[in-house]
Amino acid sequence: MKDPTEDTQLAFYAALVTDDTLRAAYVNVGEKASGTQTVEQPAVVEARDALVAGIIEDFRRIGQGATLPPLGEGAVCDYCTARGLCRKDFWDEAAPPPGVEPIGGSTQ
Ligand code: SF4
Numbered sequence: 001m002k003d004p005t006e007d008t009q010l011a012f013y014a015a016l017v018t019d020d021t022l023r024a025a026y027v028n029v030g031e032k033a034s035g036t037q038t039v040e041q042p043a044v045v046e047a048r049d050a051l052v053a054g055i056i057e058d059f060r061r062i063g064q065g066a067t068l069p070p071l072g073e074g075a076v077c078d079y080c081t082a083r084g085l086c087r088k089d090f091w092d093e094a095a096p097p098p099g100v101e102p103i104g105g106s107t108q
Contacts, residue, residue: 004043005050022048035053058103066103 002010010024025040025063041047062068070088072080 004041005045007041008051010041010044011051012046014051020045028060061103068103071075 010026014022014024022044023037023040024044028037028039030036058066070077070086070091072086072088077083080086083089
């Protein structure tokens with residue numbers, strides 16, 4: 001993994017453990033000649049800490065009224081079964097309150 005903060009699955013699991021000497025890995029079960037491989041996430045504690053800090057910050061901002069824009073793009077949204085829930089098609093009409101930045105990036 002080039003950027004440990006891009007992987008949130010192992011970081012979420014690590015957040016369930018208070019230990020700071022964790023090891024975590026994916027097991028890629030291969031049916032080809034390459035076989036089954038273990039891919040360790042060597043920075044899982046750092047990824048966990050960054051994830052937890054980000055969640056705390058997001059909740060703080062939500063408490064201040066920050067909005068949660070849909071972040072999907074392109075063809076993914078065309079086939080997404082949650083499209084009605086995220087309100088992507090109505091987002092442009094729902095401008096955030098003045099002075100409140102959306103969480104997760106721009107709306108476009
Ligand atoms: S339709 Fe909404 S929930 Fe689905 S991928 Fe796009 S932004 Fe995400």
